[in-house]
Every structure is written in C-alpha cells, then in structure tokens.
Amino acid sequence: MNAARHTRTLAWLALGLIAASPAWALYKVVGPDGKVTYTDRQPADAKAQSVKAGASAGPSTEGLPYTLARVVSRYPVVLITSSNCTSCEAGRQLLKARGVPFAEKTVSTPEDALALSSQEGTDQVPVMRIGGQQVQGFSSTEWNSYLDAAGFPAQSQLPASYKNPAPTSLSPAQPKADAKATHPGRAEVNTGELPIVPTEGNSPAGIRF
Numbered sequence: 001m002n003a004a005r006h007t008r009t010l011a012w013l014a015l016g017l018i019a020a021s022p023a024w025a026l027y028k029v030v031g032p033d034g035k036v037t038y039t040d041r042q043p044a045d046a047k048a049q050s051v052k053a054g055a056s057a058g059p060s061t062e063g064l065p066y067t068l069a070r071v072v073s074r075y076p077v078v079l080i081t082s083s084n085c086t087s088c089e090a091g092r093q094l095l096k097a098r099g100v101p102f103a104e105k106t107v108s109t110p111e112d113a114l115a116l117s118s119q120e121g122t123d124q125v126p127v128m129r130i131g132g133q134q135v136q137g138f139s140s141t142e143w144n145s146y147l148d149a150a151g152f153p154a155q156s157q158l159p160a161s162y163k164n165p166a167p168t169s170l171s172p173a174q175p176k177a178d179a180k181a182t183h184p185g186r187a188e189v190n191t192g193e194l195p196i197v198p199t200e201g202n203s204p205a206g207i208r209f
Contacts, residue, residue, distance in 0.1 A: 059101040059165055068101075068157045075131035075150040077102040080116065080170060087138040088126040094140055096164075099156025100147060104167035111171035119170075124190040 058076020061069035079095065079102050081088035095102050107116050107125060120127050120134065128135045128143060130150050135143060148154070 059103045061101075063159060063162060064101065065157050065159075068099075068153065071151045071153075072101050075152075076129075078105060078129040079103070080105045080107065080120065080125055080127040080129075081167070082107040082125045085125055090140070091126045091128060091138045091143065094143060097156070098144075098147065098152065098154070099158040100152050101158070101162070101164060103165055105170040106167045107170050109169070109171065112169055115171040122190075 058078055059072065061072050064072060077095065077100055079088075079091060081092065081104060083106075092104070107113055113123070116125070116127075117123055120136075122136055124136055126138055128146075130146050133146060135146055
C-alpha cells in the first residue's frame with residue numbers, strides 16, 4: 001500500500017470513528033520536550049489533561065447555514081464570564097470574530113459563584129465549553145485549536161442578522177430575598193487573567209482523530 005493510499009485509509013477510518021462516537025472528547029498532551037499535541041484517544045499517560053463534561057445548554061441553530069448548524073448542534077459552545085474581566089472580553093471577541101455562535105453564562109452573585117465551583121470545579125473565569133470539553137482560562141492559540149478540532153469554520157459564516165442570545169445567570173433563578181438572606185455580600189470570582197497569546201496560523205500540528 002503506497003503512502004498516499006495509506007493516508008486516505010487512515011483519514012476515512014478516523015472520520016468513521018468520529019461519526020460513530022456518541023460524545024466528542026479531545027485530550028491535550030504535553031510531551032517530555034514540552035511539545036503540545038491534541039488527540040481524541042485517551043493517552044496512556046495519566047498526566048494528559050482531560051476535563052469533565054458539563055450540562056450547560058448551547059445556542060440555538062435556527063437560521064444558521066447547514067454546515068455551521070451541524071457543528072453547533074454537535075459541539076455547542078458555552079462561555080462563562082464575569083464582569084470586569086479582560087480575559088472574558090478577549091474570549092468573547094475571539095468567538096464573535098470567528099463567527100462561533102455561543103451561549104453566555106455570567107457569574108455575578110454568590111449563587112453563581114457556587115454554581116461555578118460545583119459545576120465546573122473552578123473559581124476562575126473565563127471558562128469555555130465545546131460540547132463536553134472544558135477549557136479554563138483564555139489563550140487564543142488554545143481556543144482556536146479546540147475550535148479547529150471541533151470543525152468550526154476558520155472564517156465567519158454567520159448571517160449578518162444573527163445575534164447571540166442574551167447572557168443569562170449561571171445559577172438557576174431564585175427569589176432575591178432568599179438569595180440575600182442565604183448568601184449576603186458579593187460573589188468572589190477569580191477572573192483568571194492569563195496572558196493573551198496571539199494566534200499564529202492554524203491549529204498546532206499533532207491534532208489527531
């Protein structure tokens with residue numbers, strides 16, 4: 001079997017595995033030399049980073065082009081933010097510029113902070129979810145790598161009239177009186193101001209399916 005045919009065979013096999021899989025999972029692996037690769041197969045190395053699935057609902061696919069709607073329905077994007085968070089704004093603008101529909105959940109009350117800790121296992125924002133994958137903190141390179149791997153177009157395909165849904169609270173709505181009595185004071189949320197890494201080209205080499 002020549003190299004070209006072997007490559008095509010592996011590609012079709014990979015696509016078949018993705019189509020048959022009920023849930024998308026992507027692992028970030030850092031090698032001994034510091035090189036970062038991504039794979040949808042669970043690495044043998046226990047130190048490889050994988051994250052738990054979340055239950056947040058994503059945006060609607062109504063009015064989206066078929067190709068984009070198909071990706072959104074499989075891997076809905078949810079962005080968790082708080083106010084006065086520059087990294088949250090950077091992540092929000094990256095998604096908008098790339099044309100990625102997303103639902104935004106905000107952390108602004110003690111109940112939201114509790115939900116962030118219990119649902120996401122962190123007190124840091126922003127948090128981005130792509131399907132069942134959780135990405136904590138903001139890095140344009142890392143975020144674009146995950147979006148590339150999920151199949152989101154590199155250039156926006158959103159209709160000019162499209163608008164993301166209005167942000168909603170991360171925690172279920174509760175009567176204000178009960179919330180104040182149970183959790184006085186303001187929520188304390190780590191805004192996780194990580195360095196913003198410029199995007200250079202497409203996703204890093206090493207993403208495998």
